Amino acid sequence: MQAKEPSLAKIKRESSEAKVKALIKLQCVYLNEMLNLKRPLTEAMIDRIADDVMKEYYYLSMAEVYLVFDRAIKGYWGEFFELVNVPMVEGWFRKYADERFEVAERRSIEEAESYKYAADDRGCKLKNYIKSINKNTQSRIK
Numbered sequence: 001m002q003a004k005e006p007s008l009a010k011i012k013r014e015s016s017e018a019k020v021k022a023l024i025k026l027q028c029v030y031l032n033e034m035l036n037l038k039r040p041l042t043e044a045m046i047d048r049i050a051d052d053v054m055k056e057y058y059y060l061s062m063a064e065v066y067l068v069f070d071r072a073i074k075g076y077w078g079e080f081f082e083l084v085n086v087p088m089v090e091g092w093f094r095k096y097a098d099e100r101f102e103v104a105e106r107r108s109i110e111e112a113e114s115y116k117y118a119a120d121d122r123g124c125k126l127k128n129y130i131k132s133i134n135k136n137t138q139s140r141i142k
Contacts, residue, residue: 005061008054021050023062027069031084034073039083049089057093060100068096 012020025046032040041049053065071077072084077092 005063007059007061008065009058011062012054012058017054020054020062024050024053024065027065028089031069031072035080035084037080037082037084039085041084041086041089045086048086052086052090053093056090057097060093060097064096064100068092071096 006014008020011023028041028046028049053060057065072089072092077088077095080088
């Protein structure tokens with residue numbers, strides 16, 4: 001998520017939608033080859049997955065798309081029972097997107113808290129500085 005990889009939408013703008021879909025389709029084909037299932041993804045299923053990922057997950061980078069498929073190959077998303085289908089693949093992307101949003105939310109909260117503590121620390125230092133100036137001023141007046 002923090003990588004400086006372009007999003008699918010940016011790749012589409014700078015190249016073409018066909019290129020993005022082709023990259024996603026290649027991952028589907030690779031998935032079929034790696035899992036050696038009795039009922040692998042068909043060409044029509046692969047086309048549907050590429051369309052849906054491009055439309056619904058346009059904010060992901062290709063590295064994240066690769067990660068979703070790599071996790072599937074490693075069994076992260078569960079067992080396949082000799083088949084893969086469109087709902088399964090789209091479920092992986094939905095789960096990944098949920099994880100991604102949770103991480104982003106947690107990072108945002110942590111960042112806000114760090115700013116709050118930094119502001120509190122600066123405010124405390126400023127109050128102490130003002131107190132020291134007041135003490136110095138009062139001692140000079142006496």
